Amino acid sequence: MPHFHGSGSLLCRRNARLDSFLQRKLERRVYERIRAYEPCVVLSESINKVYMHVVLSDECVYLTEYSPRTLTAAVSFRRVRYIELVNDIPDFLSGKHQERCQHIRIVYVTKKPAAKQRNWLKRLMMQTLHRNLMSALFLLSSSQWRKEELPPVLKHTRSASCPNPETLGLTRVPQPPPFYSPLVSPASSPLVTRLCKFGRALLCVLLQLQRRIGSVLSRLLRRGCVDSEEEWEAELHLYAVSEKSRLYLHLQSLWNSFSIRSTLLLDPLYRRRNCVSLSAAAISWERTAHLFGQLSSELLQDGSSVESMYLLLQELRTAAHRSVTLRRLFWRSSEVCTFLLCTLEGCLHGRQSLGGLYTADQLLLSSLIVDTLAIMFRETEVEAARLSLLSAKKGALASRMLLALICDPQPQTHSGGFLTVFHLQALLPEYLDTAASLLFELLLVGHTSRCVSAENFLSVGWILRVLQPHPHLLSFIGYQVQQVVLVLTGLQVSVPSPVQSVLLFQRLNLLLACLQYNSQLAQHLRSHFREEFRYKCVNLPPHYPISRPTLRLVEHIRTLMLLR
Template identity: 55%
Template sequence: MARTGSGSGTLLSRRNIKLDSFLKRNLERREYERIRAHEPCVVTSETVNKVYMHAVLSDERVYVTEHAPRTLTVAVSFRRVRDIELVNDLPGFLSGKDREHSQHVRIIYVTNKPADKGRDWLRRDKGVGFPRVAPPFRRNSHSPSTTLTFEGYPAESERLKSSRSASCPNSDSLSLVKIPRPPTSSATPLPPPAGVRAQVPRWSASVLSREEGEWAEREEREAELHLYAVSQSSRLYLQLQSAWNRFIIRSTLLLDPLYRRKCGSYSDSTPGKWRPALSWAWTCHLFDQLTSELLQDSNSVDRVFLLLQELKTAAHGNVSLVSLFWRSELCVFLVQTLEESLHTQSLSGVNTEDQILLRTVIVETLVVMFSETQREAVRLNTLCANNGALASRMLLAVICDPHQQSQSSEVSSEVSSEIQVLLSEYLDAACWLLFELLLLGLETSRRFSADDFLSVAWILRVLKTHPHLLSFITHQAQQVVLVLSGPQGAVLSPVQSVLLFQRCRLLLACLQHDGALTQHVRSQLREEFRYLVKPSCVKEKLSPRFPITSPTLRLVDNFLSLMRQI
């Protein structure tokens, strides 16, 4: 888990200076910055038989290297993964405490390569390309007020009350990755960096799905990669699940034409259009400027909104900037601003468009900060400080009453309808943030006891103190019914598919960890799920082209099984 920037040092889940130095030398900067974790384990694949190695996890793939690192090889790309399982067994090749404490992770993926045993010590996946470096941002001195903007990406200039795409957080609310396209037979790979054998060729990535047509003619088959972590406290399985979840979400969203157009500067693979990343010192300078502007007491709601849009855009894909966020006062500022907005609305009893839009951009900004920095230990320290005070405040501030609209008699029905649309967008964004917190909670639940901060059980205990939790959870469940009981033949969009996945994950956590929430959801919606949602129709709603489809089908099946239990 790397901390970026010169002079910033390196923090890894299990510090190994030699391995970290090797990774830094042999990975491109952007890829090195996105290393989530590494762990020693026994590796078994089609060409490796019980070899003690290091598994290295990034945002897009799993590498393996010798225990004394000499070469770096891609073991599997997340775009080919179909399932990641924790196998309950006692491996016969281990003995004593190693055998009892081992954790067996099985990664099932698809490949087009024959099953014959080659001489290479691990199968190479040559269909994966390195992502390009994210475009740098700069201060725009030509605007009336100094703003933070990307090279090649227009500054945010929308008015506060401008309309946005419904049923999804803003398009730049999550970091994006490119879906790599396999090379054609005439392509010539670039030579690998020095010191790395079987390095991945740097093919230009494309968000378009042309790879499907190119690979459709080749016969696919399933293969397995087995990782045996020889530690009872290993977090490798949950880290893999979390990284894979985020990858399939990003990859699915990039299949949405509107989403892709809004994120065009990040998905453009035209050679020569990408500039080198900014230095750590310059990034710090620009971040300090933006922070200073955000923390001014004289800021209007419109000003805060535009500055947060700017921060969210700049943080998108910029690991260094997001790292700085968790070391600053901004997280506390965002939570406090969200609390104040909710308090103002509660006192007046009226939801205004400005208030809802401000709350939405705050939540979307927090989503970016969570999705980009799973590996940052400082994030966990910030959230858990003072008995988890900040995490508790964030959880309680994100929940709202989904039925509270403008109660003013002077508000027209047209304005009231617009407010309901904006409130629906906020509820989508709130679900997204809770999903990110749950991913963090799942890892923490394995690392610590269920009573520790940020475990799933702890998160649910905090949420249960909110007066509107039950209506909030009911709304999320009703959206699942609405989506899955829609007209036959209506296939969900990429955005709708992602929201379905996140909602089901949130609801499943409630059913698995809290009896009172389980009873409430069942009492409110058992009949709807029994008669309106047909398991045979769920598959028809999800496009087989979407990376998120198979995981969503399994998730929906598990959720429906629990919902229908007596």
């Protein structure tokens, strides 16, 4: 049984000592956002192959010693460029650990260059400056000595081991004496007096020049550090040695969730509708459970009208947006999930929609159900009850959900005048958008569950095999790809909003899954859309957190689509 704290947080593979340490070190609101932790070998600029605990929250990667003493925020997901598996064999491991190790590389942007590198650069510049100045002093002094026709400097006594420069073919450069020597009195010669004054004046000039040049170089060095601040990349290497490690899958899932959430929050309307005010008091686990129980009872009552059901679902969706605790509670019982699934099946595939005929009420309610289900998946990756519910009876509930959400993107509609048809044509794309989001969430389940499902239920390949016989699958997938093509070819002239950018990212992930995990779908997509993917005109604002991962996805998909 999974262990739940009073606050309702869940940590997979619970380590009591580490858990207690995290509770002491972190504020409650930060602790409740911890998603998972796992021991592994860590390598970075400041850590050299140390066995540590990697602690993952929904915003940050923390590191602590294997016997925890200090907690360090290593990488914020906001600064991550990409996360990848490296196919290598670490030479510092041996035996079975070397064979089953997963090498994860996190490339991220750091605020400033490493101090070691910056100090080395500054030291090198100052050493070069000093060397050049001393050379100039030497040459000027040597030249002045030659002009005065001074006698040659006496050679210092050399040991037998020191070779004679002349025998090595080296040009012998006369060395100037010091500006002041106790062996020669300054007053003993007018020439020496003049030379001492000249040397002191020259030294003062050169020292002033050195200070000025040093000041200019320091400013340039500081400016260079600032200018390169946003482009300086660093790497964190994690070597997971557990055979059943899910660290990479958790990292990818959390990074995706962070990018999606951060991008959506840039949309003022989304933020106003779905975010809790910072000044609002936090609701306890117990209070949230009570409110969810009340809402569920009203929703499951027999004889509810479509209007009341719609209003209750709106309330549930808004509450789920604002509370991860409620999203976790949703998966503790199958009643609400099963009810929503039955309602969706009735709306899109039951007797009310025989012959492919939809009504406005059916499409509105279906969109709301699918959107609510998609929200329930977010940030509940480590909720054991979710995986148990979806995989029960050989994935029966997941199969029903997959088959229920697919619909014909070009159905017939009831005759009811121009306005009715126009209204339905506007509602159907809205449903297809939400269906793409839910399918994306189910594919994420497939990616993160492949290491824990011995029967291979819920894997991405399994999901696509379940969908394969659906009569509208090809037209549904084709519609989603067409929406991607509108962006890639520049036909969608306006800059995508944050919500549209997230939807593009989700559709690209759906397309990538089809290309990688189902040969029939891959062949169909290449034969129908290959030419469209020869062009690329993705106009995403660079400040969207989702933009960089989306562009990487586009390049990967273009490569796969153009394969022969």
